[in-house]
Amino acid sequence: DAVNTVSITHAEEVLTPEYGEGIEDVLIKYQDKLTGILNGLDTKEFNPLTDPNIKSHFSVKSVNRRAENKIALQREFKLPRSPRSPLLAISGRMDRQKGLDLIVESLPKLMENFDFQLVVLGGGDVNFRQFFLNLSIDYPDRVGVHLRPSFSLPRKIFAGADILLMPSKFEPGGIVALEALRYGCVPLVRRTGGLNDIVEDFDPATKTGNGFSFAGVNADDPFRAYTYQDGSATDKISSMIAAGASVYDVAELDTNIGRDDHDATAWAASGKWSPYPQEIEGSGPMAFAYTE
Numbered sequence: 001d002a003v004n005t006v007s008i009t010h011a012e013e014v015l016t017p018e019y020g021e022g023i024e025d026v027l028i029k030y031q032d033k034l035t036g037i038l039n040g041l042d043t044k045e046f047n048p049l050t051d052p053n054i055k056s057h058f059s060v061k062s063v064n065r066r067a068e069n070k071i072a073l074q075r076e077f078k079l080p081r082s083p084r085s086p087l088l089a090i091s092g093r094m095d096r097q098k099g100l101d102l103i104v105e106s107l108p109k110l111m112e113n114f115d116f117q118l119v120v121l122g123g124g125d126v127n128f129r130q131f132f133l134n135l136s137i138d139y140p141d142r143v144g145v146h147l148r149p150s151f152s153l154p155r156k157i158f159a160g161a162d163i164l165l166m167p168s169k170f171e172p173g174g175i176v177a178l179e180a181l182r183y184g185c186v187p188l189v190r191r192t193g194g195l196n197d198i199v200e201d202f203d204p205a206t207k208t209g210n211g212f213s214f215a216g217v218n219a220d221d222p223f224r225a226y227t228y229q230d231g232s233a234t235d236k237i238s239s240m241i242a243a244g245a246s247v248y249d250v251a252e253l254d255t256n257i258g259r260d261d262h263d264a265t266a267w268a269a270s271g272k273w274s275p276y277p278q279e280i281e282g283s284g285p286m287a288f289a290y291t292e
Contacts, residue, residue: 097168
């Protein structure tokens with residue numbers, strides 16, 4: 001017999017009181033039989049080349065077409081057309097487990113200091129919904145909201161937004177991050193569960209990685225500093241918004257959209273900010289490249 005969970009990191013987490021939900025002692029007893037197998041995607045179902053939910057179909061060979069989806073998403077959320085503005089997204093249940101409290105605490109200052117747009121999709125906690133509704137009233141040209149569940153909007157968001165915010169307190173599988181990557185949307189995540197296994201921090205020096213991550217649980221943690229492969233902390237990306245903006249402006253950065261089933265979807269700029277990934281040799285951890 002075997003015991004299985006939905007990611008390698010979650011298989012380690014469930015052995016602790018924080019994540020074991022009261023059965024960690026039992027799981028520790030049988031940990032030699034415990035494994036984690038990361039979720040995958042049906043790449044025929046989640047295919048930006050054929051998906052009927054999105055306006056413009058694209059693949060790694062025609063990724064310039066993705067620009068139309070960003071414009072369509074801005075129109076859907078009644079935001080001004082702004083192809084060069086970073087477009088951030090939140091998609092999912094409004095809950096503290098999803099790290100929404102971190103975003104709520106940080107967003108007002110970020111809105112004052114950085115130029116970006118934000119789309120928010122999801123139902124749930126009334127206090128979070130009211131916060132984002134008020135934010136959309138205060139910034140009608142920068143924040144658009146759809147504060148109830150939707151089956152069609154998530155893929156429109158993944159196909160049109162630049163960065164998906166997922167600062168979850170815990171996330172066993174992280175399937176939403178995989179869906180976003182499949183459609184070329186960069187995940188910014190807290191390192192927990194499947195998110196830890198899916199997202200490899202982007203390193204501008206080596207041009208590897210497929211997203212951004214942080215490990216803390218304080219409101220400043222997603223927006224402070226990032227550690228690259230050499231182990232040194234850098235404040236080059238001093239906030240979540242600066243993270244996107246900084247990478248947009250770094251010259252000669254390439255995307256890690258993979259050529260085959262061993263590479264991951266990701267992005268960056270080439271010479272100047274471009275929201276469209278270019279096809280290069282990649283080394284991401286997941287198998288969700290576009291194909292034609």
